[in-house]
Amino acid sequence: MLLQKGGIIIQYNNQKIEQALTEMGFDEFTPIQTQTIPLIQEGHDVIGHSQTGTGKTAAFAIPMLEQLDFESDKIQAIILCPTRELAVQVKGEIDRIGTYFPHLKTLAVYGGESIHKQIQGLKHKPQIIVGTPGRTIDHINRKLIRLGHVKYFVLDEADEMLKMGFIEDIETILEATNKDKQMVMFSATMAKPIIRITKRYMNNPKLISVITDEETNKDITQYYYQVQDKNKVEAIGRLLHVYNPKLTLIFCNTKRKVDTVTRELTKKGYNVDKIHGDLQQTARLHVLDKFHTGVLDLLVATDVAARGLDIKNVEAVINYDVPEKAEFYVHRIGRTGRIGNKGYSFTLVSRKDLGNLEEIFTFTKSTIKKRNIPTPEKVISVRQQKQAEEVHDIITNINTNPHFDLASQLLNENDATDVVQALLHKLSKNDSSNKVNGDINESFQKGHKNKSSDKGQMTRYHLNVGKVQGVTPKSLSQLIMKKTKLHNSQIDQIYVTRTSAFFSTKSSKMNQVMKNLSNITVGGKRTSIRLAKEQQ
Incomplete structure (x- = not known):
């Protein structure tokens, strides 16, 4: 069967996959999918040089599901991920693509969840394991996961696993697998330890690269603002009012700062929550689910907690702290502008951050424009214009007849202008924070490199x-x-x-x-x- 998406034709062997993809709203394949799927179907080992959010899961899951024996009680595919959140996410994506395979059984294994619950899951003989390296090794040592019949071995976010010190664990797991497996690896960077793994364990792999010189996504408009640390929360509030993004990710460098920023944004009346490493796993997954479904508008996170997340419809990323490594900047802003969508990146820069900002300029080779934080007057003007547009839209397109009696009563008892003002006040956020007035933009000179000339x-x-x-x-x-x-x-x-x-x-x-x-x-x-x- 031939399936055409967005002008690209890919050979399929199973109508069940086509049906699932159609229901998932696949309009077109991404570059990594169009180049990777045929190679995996042909049996090649593949290295995908690709960032998060480019559609990697579907790239390996589609050909994998075509070839699995759903009557077998052996583990036939194992996918290793750097974080528990990504493992849960990848399993969910595979389940959706394989929704019409009634005998498909998948299991995610990761630390932070009861190992006994996972042992019960393993007793049901899943064909696909998605796991973090540490917990996967735990199950291998207990002889609960046996990898002697694996057809597919996938390393997702290999560079992140390297940073987290998992390379030796990966090699331990690879040594437990059969030699005739097919191996697929995805990585945003190609460090020497990763290249060493490809040479030692992969069979003449095909390299597919959709990253050019570490450039950041061209669909992301990138701005930076010079502002003192004490005014950064105020700056976030003003930017949110002016740009009004649907979902916004806010990154901080430390867990303590995540807590502080979340608390201050809550005082400003925003629908916000947080994730970082000190939260229980169930709490983190619950927060992520609320953000993913739009129950939350803002999510404040550390790099580690948000690593590998693929949350659709994030329209803006705000760097409350400038990341300490330039590559973290690329990973952060890659959460928006996904697969052809437009996105914004706002970076708040204090004087001490200038050196890190220069590193980002050099590393990304992209245009990050300097902008000024809007003044309170600008914020009020934009907010009032948007409120007027929303009211006009309701009058034109929504049936408001059920409110006719109450509206008539209010107008009979009060001046019409007073009624409208009161309703607009009710719609406004309840800001209980310490308000900051005036212009909060700063002018920092970039001539302080002598203090940290070896910054990079x-x-x-x-x-x-x-x-x-x-x-x-x-x-x-x-x-x-x-x-x-x-x-x-x-x-x-x-x-x-x-x-x-x-x-x-x-x-x-x-x-x-x-x-x-x-x-x-x-x-x-x-x-x-x-x-x-x-x-x-």
Whole structure:
């Protein structure tokens, strides 16, 4: 069967998939889908160089579902994801595409949920497992997940798993699979450890790239605003009033800042909630579901909590904090402007953020225009214009007869202008925050690079402890954060061998790292730290 979408013709072997895609509203295939699906159908290993939100799940799920044996009780496909949220999301997408396969059984396995509940799910013999690396290994060690008959092995967001220290876990899982499987990998960046996996475990993979020089999405209008930290919440409120996006993601660099911003936006009357790592898994999924379905207008999140999310109809991304790594900026704003839709990115820049902003300019090679935060007068003018348009639209297109009696009573008892003013007041948000008046725009000079001339440079370190002392990428990351007070996002390229460990930070943090990681005890051994040789 041939199925044509948006001018692209793809061969299908199963009408059930076509029916599901039609009901899901597939109007056209994305570039990653048009290039990847035929290759997977032909049996090739595939590397998809693609960002989040480009339709990757359908790209591997469609050909996978065509080939699975739904009568078998063996696990035939495993998809690894960096976060529990993404695992749940990918499973849901596969279920929707496979909705007309009555014997399809999928299971998501991840930390934060009762392992006993997942054990019960495994007893039903699913054909497809979607999991995070740690929990997947737990089930493999319990001999509950056996991967000796896998047809498809998919690594989704491989670069994110690298950043989170999962590369060794991925290799452990790969070693548990049969050699004749077909392997598919998706990654927004192609770091050396990822390339090493492709060479070791993939069979002459076909590379499909839909990213050009790390450029950001051309469908996203990008602005930045210079404003003091104390006025950033006020700035968000003014931007929301002027642009009025349907769904907005707001990113902060820390969990504490997420809590603060959510609390202040709630005072301003916004329908807002938050996600970060300290929330229970069930609470995070509940918040994400409310945001995804439009029950919430605003979602405040950290990079880690929002990693890998594919939420449709996000019209604006606001960077309350400038991300500490330029690539985080690309991932953040990629949540909007999805698959041909238009989106906005607003970045709030204080004086201390200028260095990071320069890195983003260099990394993205895109145009991020400087704009001014609207004045209160501009906000009021725009809001009144929109309210007038909404009232005219209701008068023209909506049956308001059920309110005729009450309207007549109000007009008989009061002046007509007073009635309209009262109703408009009732529609306005109940702002209980401390209001900020006047112009909040700042003019920061960019001539302060002498303080951090090495802002974009990285330094690599060698520690004299490794697996023998019980060091893992995750435990090393936690140790570095505890001893140096660095944030997780400031630690990169962790690699642990039998007797040594390596990691990188920005060069500006070198003294802080060298001082605090020297002469401490790890696994019974006193540490020494030095700069790694270039090849390390």
